[in-house]
Amino acid sequence: MAKLILSMDGLVLKEIPLSKERTTIGRKPHNDIQIDNLAVSGEHAVIVTILADSFLEDLGSTNGTFVNGKTVKKHFLQSNDVIELGKYKLKYISEALPGAAKAADFEKTMVLRPGAMRKPPEPQPHAAAGAPHGHVDTMPTGIGHAAGAPAAAGAPKTHDDTQIGMAAAPAAPVRRAMLQLLSGANAGKELELTKPLTTLGKPGVQVAVITRRPQGFFITHVEGANKPIVNGKPIELQAHALNDHDIIELAGVKVEFFFKP
């Protein structure tokens, strides 16, 4: 999310995330950003945020709104723009990671209609500032026919390829873990927990599952009247985090959980 950093005479006063569609700036208390200074009008300016883009608009203030030293009526904010109101400065910072911002936007489901993407993307500031709603890719207005659309649509988006691929890859847990059977016919047998889910027990009698998550390993009760016992105590209904050398009892079998050295 984009944010503003409010400062005066080089002193940072506040960080304000642009979480709303309209963020108002002015001297009166009902504004989202209140600046109690006589050089600031009651309702001085507003920032309209649409998806990742923010637009600054002066609301007819007495002393004007300046961006990077120039007076503006309406302005498409770029990262690091400095908005000046009287002695106060508001620095606009768009998402910290430009790549991440794009990827997040990109994951939004969008409708593709025949011919929609044939127009090459226009230079952002003008296209966006002119028609903020048009920037939302869901309402394409182009005309054309279906045949050419797929190839053309694919092209402008490919740059995010690697990022998406990486994001979709399962996050690996920090350590590898094993189970060793301590009782029953297979006592002594070991099993490495390589799968995201490993079920233990007998279907219809008692079943528990060990899930491998980025935060570690967890055991959860699945079915059966009795809950699995960890270190002598039955676990609750929710997932129970496993620690090194925990002893699990389930369907009459004892199992030790331990991390691979």
Added chain:
Amino acid sequence: MDLSQVLETASHTDPGMVRSHNEDSIASIVEKGLVVLADGMGGYNAGEVASGMATTVITTELRQLLEDHPPHEVDPQSGQKAAMKMLQEQVAKANTSIYQASQSQPQYAGMGTTLVVALFYDNKMMVAHIGDSRLYRMRGDEFGQVTKDHSLLQEQIDAGMLTKEQAKHSSNKNLVTRALGIDPAVEAEIHEYDTQPGDVYLLCSDGLSDMVSDEDIGMALQALGANLNLAAQQLVQMANDNGGRDNVSVILIKILREYPAGQGLASKIFGWFR
């Protein structure tokens, strides 16, 4: 016919790890054998509005219709099952409502939603879908996708431009070619399938299928099929553990026993021997 003793259901929906609000919407009327899932799109809360309208319109309208019309009856003129006609009409109605709202209110301009609906009756289910929300089936050891996405990616696969393997790494995952509420009219893809006791059906938004491989989804259902609530939570958790970049919604339905239509003893016996 009350199906709440025949169908076991569980559902879970979560905004995910990145998005601040949930644009997915789910609804069900278990006793009528109806489940609906929609994944909305559009700026600000318009996506939620679109998906919410879709699930509300379809469940309220079908609740009434199913009171009066048995879904398994065949219309003598068209030769179609009543279920097919009902779904067609109600999807069209939902489309019109969303389209009109988006036309009349500027803040909703361009909103739309994907949709997947399953209606169970007479040992069968009628599935209607639009966009990239999916229905999967687990039967015994087999797990697979039943619906075919209306997406650019699927079109590319069909055209032979991409293999399934390449598709996994494609950047076009999120471009749907059909959605509810975008155009004045839309055609849902509707098919009928036979069901069997023991089958588990999964309806999900792309927040699950994009983040978790089909293989892992199948594994979770195999492992946790005995506890549907836990399975639903586990699927959402897996999507979130993998990054949770989108809203995640799942509905699970397990067929507990046969549910043939018809009240007569003869038809019941016939049902046992099918």
